[in-house]
Amino acid sequence: MFLEKGQVLWNKKLCSSYFKLGLKLSGSFYDAKPGQFVMLRIDERIAPLLRRPFSVYRIIEGRKGVEILYRVVGEFTGILSGIREGECVDILGPLGNGFSLPKKDSRVFIVAGGIGVAPLVFLCSYLIVEKGYDSSTIKVFLGARSKDDLLCRDDLSSLGLEVAITTDDGSEGETCMITSPVEAALKKARPDMIYACGPSGMMKCLSEMAGDYGVACQLSMETVMACGFGACLGCAVESKDANKYLHVCKDGPVFDSRDIRF
Ligand code: FES
Secondary structure, eight states, X not given: OEEEEXXXXXEEEEETTEEEEEEEOOGGGTTOOTTOXXXXXXXXXXXXXXOEEEEOOEEOXXXXXXXXXXXXXXXXXXXXTTOOTTOEEEEEEEESOOOOOOOTTOOEEEEEEGGGHHHHHHHHHIIIIITOOOGGGEEEEEEESSGGGOOOHHHHHHTTOEEEEEESSSSSSEESOTHHHHHHHHHHOOOXXXXXXXXXXXXXXXXXXXXXXXXXXXXEOOOOOSSSSSSSOTTEEEBSSTTOEEEHHHHOSEEEGGGBOO
């Protein structure tokens, strides 16, 4: 775990309220694995001790730093969206455990809801580009509220991935929850592993499906975090073991779906 000042290389608006933030960093961050996250702090313009967690979306080419994909949802991300090239933010990381990789030639389903796509794009790219996995063994399911919230389709298609799309309002793809095409695909042929990140309702449903169909499933959980390394105990989620809590920052953020009680 490293703490340093990252210089903003870009902070680009993508569409509606989504941005990509590129940060120039030292070598310590380049070994970040898919599923790991960083905590950002934006100087004294906001509560000075407050940091916010963001999944690593990409290691910038040439190992210059890391890129983060974020949505403006409140005061912190509102201020973050106004930060300009050349300014600096405090960055702590890489944090958390990251995804466990499947065996070579495994069939994999990747299920992303909204901004939950960020760590999964990193995972896809890592599997295909870094580890030489065959893109035809990976099927991606991408769901969002509407067309404007569908992110990273170009990243996924440039990796040669097949992507099934759903939106809640029918503005693109099928009009249904992303779990519907996942279940249809599970009925046809079970994969060896499901990787998912998205809203809690989606994760709960996938966890149940994975149990019903007997498929291993890794979930990258999103919660409120204050410290990011196990000190504040503010990121607890209920474990399947009675009376036990898991901490998303320290025990996760990636969990076996069988370990979490929704
Ligand atoms: Fe502080 Fe997890 S965020 S313990």
